[in-house]
Amino acid sequence: MQVAFKQVDVFTSSAFKGNPLAVIMDAQGLSDAQLAAIARWTNLSETTFVLPPQDEAADYRVRIFTVEGELPFAGHPTLGTAHALLEAGWPLKTPGKIVQECGVGLVEVKISHDGALAFAAPAATLTPFSDALMSSALNSEAFDLSQAPTIVDMGIRWLLIPLSSAQAVLDVVPSVADLHRLQQHADVNGTMIFGALPADENEQYEVRALLVENGSLTEDPVTGSANACLARYFAAQGQTRDYRARQGSVIQREGRIQVSFSDAAIWIGGQTVTVIDGTIAV
Known part of the structure; x- marks a missing residue:
């Protein structure tokens, strides 16, 4: 059976500079085992599978898989899937707005006039965190002591650690063993x-997303969910001025994330480009 398939690059306007995502455009009839096998085969950070919605308010339902299992929510898969479906002419119930159904419920995606997409950051639980392992895990003492490290949980859990400058972020060379222990302690x-x-840059923050998978360090090129968690963290401190973040610099990517605050939602947005458009045999 041939199924429509796209591979897109999210949070960038230039191919090969963002975070890639595989989108299986119609996963009806595929078993959980097949979904997992396809995700392992694409070997990307996430692969998404589009299904008819179960909630009548949604335009579609999406299941999000990593090579290790299923996630209830993730940011760049949300935007990448929406981009792929819009490009394919997917019908929307409300013009200018997409409603995605996923493991955390309904997530709204806003369509901008320039083609950029933004998802509404899900609600989150914030828990201050402290652990002596942070210094050895990051091989750094350049912490911003005016802000507290915090676990932010929005279905996917991130430990946020503020550093003193963008350069301090770029200079981090993690210890894989201690980072793994730290993330186990934090359960993230x-x-x-x-x-x-610096004030003269086009973006306001440099961010990096670090994971340990199968005993090896993985740096995510651009991370929607982590940036959504960061926006929730800032909002909890009363910082609600729109900003732009830069991610992927250390691994030669050019991820750009726009964060916008409104009374109704916090929007995490960016551009997406299609790199592969075809079919996959399943």
């Missing part, structure tokens, strides 16, 4: 470090 999916950029 990954760690995001962040620091402010």
Whole structure:
């Protein structure tokens, strides 16, 4: 059976500079075992599978798989899937707005006039966190002591660690063993470090998302969920000025994330480009 398939690059306007995502455009009839096998085969950070919605308010339902299992929510798969479906002419119930159904419920995606997409950051639980392992895990003492490290949980859990500057973020060379122990102590999916950029830059923050998978360090190119957690963290401190973040610099990517605050929602957005458009045999 041939099924429509796209591979897209999210949070970038230039191919090969963002975070890639595989989208299986119609997963009806595929078993959980097949979904998992396809995700392992694509070997990307996430692969999404589009299904008819179960909630009548949604335009579609999506299941999000990593090579290790299923996630209830993730940011760049949300935007990448929406982009792929819009490009394919997917009908929407409300023009200018997409409603995705996933493991955390309904997530709204806003369509901008320039083609950028933004998802509404899900609600989150914030828990301050402290652990002596942070220094050895990051091989750094350049912490921003005016802000507290915090676990932010929005279905996927991130440990946010503020550093003193963008350069301090770029200079981090993690210890894989200690980072793994730290993330086990915090019971999180990954760690995001962040620091402010100089005032003359186009973006305001440099961010990095660090994970340990199968005993090896993985740095995510651009991470929607971690940036959504960071926006929730700032909002909890009363910082609700729109900003832009830069991610992927250390691994030669050019991820750009726009964060916008409104009374109704916090929007995490960016551009997406299609790199592969075809079919997959299943």
